[in-house]
Amino acid sequence: MSIFKKHKTIADRSAGDRERHRKKIEKAIKEGIHDLVAEESIIGESGKKKFRIPVRGVKEHKFVYGENGGKRVGSGEGNDLSRGQVIGKKKKGKGNGGKPEKPGNEKGEEFYEVELTLEQVAEYLFKDLELPNFEKKKNAQVVSKKIKRKGYRTKGIRPRLDKKKTALERIKRMKKEEFTGKREADSDDSFSYNERDLRYKHYAVKEKKTSNAVIFFLMDISGSMGKQKKFLSRSFFFLLYHFIRSRYDKVDIAFVAYEAEAYEVDEKSFFERGSSGGTIASTGIKMVNEIIDSRYHPSSWNIYAFHASDGDNWPTDNDNVREQMSLCLPKMQFYGYCEVEPSTERMQWLRESSLGTTFENISHDKLKTSRISSKEDIWLAFNTFFKGGELS
Known part of the structure; x- marks a missing residue:
């Protein structure tokens, strides 16, 4: 029984x-x-x-x-066995495990x-990440949310039960009964827990008004951006978009796409639009500058830009890129340039990226570059830009 x-x-x-x-x-x-x-x-x-x-x-x-195929062995009285001793013999495996793209006959x-x-995935991924170099500005609007510990409660769900605090409450109650004479100090009787002893951790969502912020999504959509390049770029921006929406309320996002000309577009067009035109990168950076000057004054806004391109640019335009960046960077908290170069298309032995070289030669503490060659690099590139609110 x-x-x-x-x-x-x-x-x-x-x-x-x-x-x-x-x-x-x-x-x-x-x-x-x-x-x-x-x-x-x-x-x-x-x-x-x-x-x-x-x-x-x-x-x-x-x-x-x-x-094991051997003699059955028991561990009752009369067997000279010690605790933890392995009994019987393990049967040797004869099969082969499966290899990538090949069949096998062993257990996996x-x-x-x-x-x-996606919202739950964002909670796991972005809990320790913040926008870099965020500063206090006038006319605070952005609401950032964090879950903070806020004391204890006598009611709650079982996962939030604080064992140590509950044990202390039990001891306090026991000592009080001994002091008032309801219980003998040296009593051997067990003193069980009571519903009144239970203490649960209490958490509250803390909303904090911080300064205004605008994030520019800047993407090359020219003819040189093939299907794989666009796919990697959009994947990076997709991750960035959900990071911002999961961590911050009331943050403005401005979408700018460029080829030979630049366009401010809506979210749907940004993720779907393509072009067969040439590439003049300075037009995109110039449009970012114009939008900042017309709508987002640096004294009131934290300004960020994230730029994805395959690195191709009209050769005579690189001087214009340097000029526009010299106007842009002093207004910004951070500018991240991400170059997409699929490993299947890499031709380093023929040429270096003209736009990538231009950015690497710009020395500024608010500028950081990264490279994506495959889908495995997307999260790594994302992490190079965000690390606990500071430049990584």
Whole structure:
């Protein structure tokens, strides 16, 4: 007959398991983020779209019959066995594990899938990232949100139960009863937990009004930007867009696309528009300057720009790029240039990128460059621009 014994403590014994589970999900998202953001089907999608994330290394434990093929061994009285001793012999495997794109006949690594929305993915990815060099400006409008600890409560959900605080409340109650004579000080009777002892951590969303901010999305859409280049550029901007929307309220985003001419466009056109024209990069930077001068004065706004291009530019335009950047950078908190150069198209032995070389020769503490050659580089490039509110 089975005997069930009630555990005396009310402490949440599964809290550690949940924390390990949360960390595994976070690790799975970060390891697979290049596949997630580089899915062409999600570019431009809302935060409610759901994705299935494979989480490895989590097994459901259960008793199974042994496969050692040897004599069955028990561990009851009369057997000279010590705790932890391995009994029986492990059956040697004869199969072969599967290799990429090849079949195998051995068991693979166990994993399961969790379903998350884009908003939930953003919470895992961006919790430690901030816009670099953010300054206090007049006429504060931007609302940034953070979850802060705010004391304890006597009611709450089990995952937020504070074991240490609960134990202290129990001790306080016990000492009080001893002081008032309701309980003998040296009593051997157990002193069980009471509902009144429970203390739960309380969290509150703290909204903070900070200064105004505008983010410029600047993208090369010329004829030299082939399908793969556009795909990598849009994937980077898609990640940037969800970072801003998940971390900040009331931030302006201005979308600028350029080829031989520059255009201010809406969000949908930015992620879908293409062109067969030539490339004059200075027109895009000039339009950013004009929009700043007409709508976003640096004394009231934190100004950021993120620029993606394949590095091609009309040779005589590079001097104009330097001139426009000399006007642009003093107004800005940060300018990030991201060069997309798919590994299948790299031809370093023929030429260097004219626009990339131009940016690398501009010495300014608010300018940073990165390179994307494949979808695996998207998250790495993103991280070069954001690191705890400072330039990384």
